[in-house]
Amino acid sequence: MKSMFQYFAAVACVAALTACGGGSKAPVAVVVVQPAFKLTDTVVGTGAAPKAGDIVVINFTGYLYDLTKADFKGAKVESSVDTGKPASPFTVGLGAVVVGWDQAILGVAPVAAMKIGGKRTAILPANLVYGAASRAATGIYPAIPANSPMVYDFELVDVIPGVTIPNVPPLPTLQKADTLIGTGATASAGQTITANYALYLYDGTRPPDYRGPQVSSNIGGTSQDFVLVDGKVITGWIQGVPGMQVGGKRTLIVPPDLGYGAVAQTGIPANSTLIFDIVLVGVK
Numbered sequence: 001m002k003s004m005f006q007y008f009a010a011v012a013c014v015a016a017l018t019a020c021g022g023g024s025k026a027p028v029a030v031v032v033v034q035p036a037f038k039l040t041d042t043v044v045g046t047g048a049a050p051k052a053g054d055i056v057v058i059n060f061t062g063y064l065y066d067l068t069k070a071d072f073k074g075a076k077v078e079s080s081v082d083t084g085k086p087a088s089p090f091t092v093g094l095g096a097v098v099v100g101w102d103q104a105i106l107g108v109a110p111v112a113a114m115k116i117g118g119k120r121t122a123i124l125p126a127n128l129v130y131g132a133a134s135r136a137a138t139g140i141y142p143a144i145p146a147n148s149p150m151v152y153d154f155e156l157v158d159v160i161p162g163v164t165i166p167n168v169p170p171l172p173t174l175q176k177a178d179t180l181i182g183t184g185a186t187a188s189a190g191q192t193i194t195a196n197y198a199l200y201l202y203d204g205t206r207p208p209d210y211r212g213p214q215v216s217s218n219i220g221g222t223s224q225d226f227v228l229v230d231g232k233v234i235t236g237w238i239q240g241v242p243g244m245q246v247g248g249k250r251t252l253i254v255p256p257d258l259g260y261g262a263v264a265q266t267g268i269p270a271n272s273t274l275i276f277d278i279v280l281v282g283v284k
Contacts, residue, residue: 032147034125035065035072039104039111045156047116052093053162056105057086058154064142065123065149072123073151077141086157100128104154114156122152168204170273175253176240184246185283187228189238194223194282202253202273210253211275215267223281234259236274244280252276 050056059080066074080087090096092105104122107113114120126132126147135144144150187193196219203212218224228238236254244250254274256262264270 032126032149033067034127034147035067035123035149037100037103037108037125037128038123039107040121041111041114041118042121042153043117043119043155045115045118047118047156048159049113049115050092050105050156050159051113051162052102052106053164054092055089055160055162056092056156057089057158057160058105058156059086060101060155061153063151064144065151071121071151075142077135077144077150082140089158089160091162098129100124100150101152101154103128104152105156114154116156116159119153119155122154124150124152126150165205165207168207168210170202170204170210170253170255172255174236174239174255174258177251178244178248179251179277180247180249182245182248182280184280187241187244187246187280187283189228189242192225192227192284193241193280194225194284195241196221196223196279196281198277200275200277201268202275209275213267215274219277219279225284236276240276241278241280244278246280246282248280250278250280252278 061076061079061081063072063076064074065072093102095102100122104120104124105114126149129150130144130146130148132146134146134148137143198217198219199215201212201215202210204210206212226233226237228241230238234254236252236258239258240250240252240254252275254276256271256273259272259274260268260270262270268274
């Protein structure tokens, strides 16, 4: 009886810190015990299995993880089943929803990917779901506290194969193509030129011009001077600009060894192939 009284007294102190002389103490953070990631098939499907990049259609129901329940399913917090129709299709394997959904649907060895018609229960620690983010109560569903592990029931309804764009590797040598022949003075190695340019990373999945993210550009702005000598510009320019005439436009595809090589630059990863669109404004 004495120990039980001490327990209730301790609880009372937590609820009213000032009454117990603890008003100046910071509240103790609640540590949520995270379960291990686990996948369990309740129905093995017989249809196609998705791969990363495919579009999937699923039914799902999500529950807060509850260690006191035999199936660990606590309060239901979200569900497509309750709407009477599957969830909106999404691309799996790219983090389009949460990482835990990707891993549950695509499987993690030794568990294989789901197949159409299959049903799977996934126990997901918080870092694979919403992490430190919380969600307020919505409609019929209670709130999802921060750092909440979850339990999901998934049903794979359909798989739509993703479109695979072949990755065209860049050629290992400098490529140059004039899109407009100038009529003015001709640039030579060692000279100072005035030019406008746009720089892109090469992306082999973006035919036909293979331009990836733009890194920098002064097209439409103030022209810049460049000296076509080693140490002032990359080798790709020293080899690729000579022969241009003022007023001309030229595209250079510069392999890494003629660009910045293994040294990363701002916005340019190491060993990047570069694409330059160059407009020659003047030769000095």
